[in-house]
Every structure is written in structure tokens, then in C-alpha cells.
Amino acid sequence: MIQAPGVLMFVAWVLVGPLTLHHGLWLPTLIPITALGLALIVKRSYRFQSITLLAVLGVMFFESLQSIASWLHIELIDPSLLEGEEVRHLLSFFFTLNVGLAVVGAVAAVCVALSLELRKSHLPLARLFPEMEFQDAPHEVTRSVERLSTTMGVAPPKVTLIDSGDPAAFITRSKREYVLAVSVGLLESLSAKELDACLAHELSHMKNNDFSVRSFATAAKVALFAHPLSHLIEPAVYRAREFLADRTAADLSERGALISALSKLRESQNYVTTQRSIGTACLFGSVGTNPLSRLFAKHPTLEKRIRALQEQ
Amino acid sequence: MGDLEAAMLQELWKSPTALSVREFHEKISRSRSIAITTVATILDRLYRKGVLSRKLVKEGGPHYLYSSRLSKDAFRHVVVNNVMGALLRGFNDVTVAYLAERMADKPEDRRIISKYLDRLKREGGR
Numbered sequence: 481m482i483q484a485p486g487v488l489m490f491v492a493w494v495l496v497g498p499l500t501l502h503h504g505l506w507l508p509t510l511i512p513i514t515a516l517g518l519a520l521i522v523k524r525s526y527r528f529q530s531i532t533l534l535a536v537l538g539v540m541f542f543e544s545l546q547s548i549a550s551w552l553h554i555e556l557i558d559p560s561l562l563e564g565e566e567v568r569h570l571l572s573f574f575f576t577l578n579v580g581l582a583v584v585g586a587v588a589a590v591c592v593a594l595s596l597e598l599r600k601s602h603l604p605l606a607r608l609f610p611e612m613e614f615q616d617a618p619h620e621v622t623r624s625v626e627r628l629s630t631t632m633g634v635a636p637p638k639v640t641l642i643d644s645g646d647p648a649a650f651i652t653r654s655k656r657e658y659v660l661a662v663s664v665g666l667l668e669s670l671s672a673k674e675l676d677a678c679l680a681h682e683l684s685h686m687k688n689n690d691f692s693v694r695s696f697a698t699a700a701k702v703a704l705f706a707h708p709l710s711h712l713i714e715p716a717v718y719r720a721r722e723f724l725a726d727r728t729a730a731d732l733s734e735r736g737a738l739i740s741a742l743s744k745l746r747e748s749q750n751y752v753t754t755q756r757s758i759g760t761a762c763l764f765g766s767v768g769t770n771p772l773s774r775l776f777a778k779h780p781t782l783e784k785r786i787r788a789l790q791e792q
Numbered sequence: 793m794g795d796l797e798a799a800m801l802q803e804l805w806k807s808p809t810a811l812s813v814r815e816f817h818e819k820i821s822r823s824r825s826i827a828i829t830t831v832a833t834i835l836d837r838l839y840r841k842g843v844l845s846r847k848l849v850k851e852g853g854p855h856y857l858y859s860s861r862l863s864k865d866a867f868r869h870v871v872v873n874n875v876m877g878a879l880l881r882g883f884n885d886v887t888v889a890y891l892a893e894r895m896a897d898k899p900e901d902r903r904i905i906s907k908y909l910d911r912l913k914r915e916g917g918r
Binding site: 615618620641643644645646647664665667668669670743744745747748751 | 796812813814826827828829830831832833834835836839846848850853854855856
């Protein structure tokens with residue numbers, strides 16, 4: 481079965497590759513990158529997909545620096561002056577300056593993006609989600625999270641209860657610590673096994689270091705904001721990590737319970753497609769019905785997640 | 793208001809006590825196939841619209857007990873008021889003509905409307 485992230489990476493490479501022709505990089509890397517693209521298209525490994533997509537963002541980033549430097553170079557230096565020692569020194573100076581400026585600009589963009597991400601993780605929950613009300617989580621849920629965290633080999637996050645009837649759960653960083661939030665609606669709708677599977681999905685984001693992967697993808701997108709492909713690759717990285725979290729959760733809890741929970745949530749999500757709900761904003765992702773909005777969505781559809789779990 | 797929302801309210805008016813999501817689901821799923829998550833979502837929407845009130849109970853696992861803020865009659869008045877108010881504001885002449893045509897066919901409706909018209913005339917003459 482064809483894997484969308486592989487196709488995306490392949491298209492990205494075909495479009496970005498020719499930019500490297502001027503320094504002869506494209507042809508020598510064509511064969512390994514094509515092989516990697518083809519492997520991605522047919523192989524279902526979400527970790528492999530997301531890391532390769534990040535690598536493509538890195539290549540695009542490098543190429544953008546080269547392009548900016550070349551562009552500035554041509555604009556600043558008249559080719560008819562390319563004679564004599566002094567001119568060559570001047571050319572070398574401008575080239576270094578341009579590359580330097582481009583690097584400083586790009587590094588600054590990445591730093592701004594990362595610091596914004598970091599700043600978010602320092603805010604209290606009430607500031608991060610002002611539309612929600614939080615309470616202390618019940619002991620049963622805290623105990624389940626501790627048990628699952630031990631199984632998964634991660635430090636147990638703080639657990640909190642969202643005062644909402646809409647079924648939802650999410651994990652985030654607040655005040656420098658991980659916080660797992662579950663809504664009353666989720667607790668009253670799912671069985672104990674289904675709830676465990678959902679909690680395991682959220683803890684998998686911690687286990688798989690998804691917060692760092694997502695931050696890098698977002699930082700690369702910010703640095704490459706003018707490149708349309710970066711706006712497609714960033715959400716593709718997010719979606720691959722969602723599939724990966726499902727797979728990790730299914731391996732460590734009960735696959736059937738996760739499928740059952742997602743099936744229940746799919747029905748209620750279909751019912752509220754026109755209504756923004758906290759559930760669609762968090763655990764299960766707000767995914768539009770048209771194919772274009774799915775390209776930019778950071779969560780895969782629940783149908784695709786259920787199918788992926790069933791096919792494993 | 794959707795069909796499912798109306799069904800939830802009917803169940804609530806039939807019940808002498810406040811109901812939990814699981815109790816709602818048990819009652820509603822007797823007549824149709826519906827996921828409990830959908831029941832939870834609909835009840836949460838009705839609460840946010842101000843139609844229902846709820847109390848968070850922590851014993852036996854956190855859950856809400858939902859009750860109606862309005863009696864069945866009061867609710868009917870509010871709905872008719874909202875719908876007709878919107879229609880009369882947007883399409884005054886068409887709405888009045890439509891009602892007049894519908895009522896002309898039924899003697900019982902004619903009697904109700906004459907009674908209201910008489911009352912309006914009396915109040916206007918004061």
C-alpha cells in the first residue's frame with residue numbers, strides 16, 4: 481500500500497533537487513534519495529517516515545541558504561568586475577558576508593520558533609487553554625497513568641481533569657512538566673480498558689519524544705516559511721507521529737481496546753463536524769472533510785488511524 | 793435543535809431524577825444505535841446552550857448528572873418564541889400570510905387566532 485509521506489518526500493526531492501545542480505549535489509544524491517523515497521512509499525514505518533521528512537526539511541533548509549547566498553552574490557557583484565586580486569577579495573568578502581547573514585537569519589528564525597515553543601511549555605495550563613476549566617484528577621486515573629508510565633519506561637506526568645462533558649484527552653507541557661489532561665466526558669464514556677488505551681496513546685507521545693520532533697518540524701517550517709512544501713511536510717511529520725503513538729500504545733496496551741475507543745470517538749466526531757469541540761481540538765484532531773484540508777491537518781482522520789491499527 | 797437533542801430532552805422530562813451519560817445511553821440505545829461518546833457530546837452541547845444544568849459527582853468515578861433547566865411547556869414556549877421571532881423579524885409578511893393560510897383550513901386554529909386578535913384589539917384600544 482502506498483504511504484502518503486513517502487510520496488510527499490519524493491515530490492519534495494524532485495522539486496528541491498534541481499536547486500542543488502549548481503554545485504553538483506543533485507546527481508550524486510539522486511540514486512540514494514530516490515531509493516529512500518521508494519522505500520518510504522512502500523514501507524510503513526512511522527518513525528522512519530517522520531525522521532526522513534525532517535531530513536528533507538534539513539536539505540531544503542540548506543538549499544535555501546545556498547540560493548539566498550547565490551542570489552545576493554549576483555545582485556551585489558557585477559560579473560564584468562570579476563578580474564584582479566582586489567575584486568576577488570571583495571567577492572569572497574561579500575560571499576562570506578551573504579552566507580553569514582543567511583545563516584544568522586535562519587538560525588534566528590529557528591531560535592525564535594524554538595523559544596516560542598519553549599515559552600508555551602512554561603505557561604500554566606489555564607493560560608495555555610483559557611477556554612477550559614481544570615480540576616484535580618481522580619485517584620483511579622492517576623494510578624492508571626502511573627502504572628502505564630512504569631510499563632512504558634517514562635516518568636509519570638501530572639494528571640488533571642478537564643471539567644467538560646466532551647470526550648477528550650491530551651498531553652502537553654506546562655510549567656516545565658508534562659501534564660496529561662482527561663475530560664469528564666471521556667471518563668464517563670469509555671470502559672476501563674478503552675481508557676487505558678487512550679492514556680497509553682498520550683504517554684506514547686512522551687516515550688517517542690514527539691514534543692522535540694514536533695518542535696524541530698515547526699522550527700524548520702518557520703525558517704522555511706516561504707517554501708510551500710515546508711507547510712505540507714510539517715503536518716505530515718505530526719501525522720506520522722500520531723500513527724506511531726497509536727502503534728506504541730497498541731503494543732503496550734490492548735489493540736482491540738484502542739480500536740474500540742477510536743471507533744466510539746469517530747461516531748461522536750462525525751456528529752459534531754460542524755461544531756468545534758475540545759475533543760476535536762486535542763486528542764483526536766480537528767480534520768476537515770475535504771482532501772485539501774487533510775493535507776494540512778496535524779492529525780490523521782480517525783478512519784485512517786483505525787484502519788492502520790486493524791492492518792498491523 | 794437536532795433529532796437526537798430532542799430525544800435526550802424527552803428522556804429527561806420522563807425521568808423523575810437527574811440522569812448520567814450512561815443512563816441516557818441505556819435509554820436512548822433502546823430505540824436507536826448510538827455510541828455513548830455521541831450521547832456525552834450532545835449533552836455537553838445542550839449544557840453549553842443553557843438548556844441543561846449539570847452537577848459533577850466524583851463518587852464512583854467522575855461523572856455529571858444532567859437535569860433540564862426548563863419544564864416541557866416552558867421549553868416549547870422558548871423554542872416557538874425563538875423560531876417565530878426570527879421568522880417574523882426576517883420575513884414578516886410571508887410568515888404572517890403562511891400562518892393565515894394554514895389556519896384558514898382548520899376551525900380550531902381559526903378560533904384560537906380570533907381569540908388572540910380580539911385580545912390584541914382590546915389591549916390596543918386601552
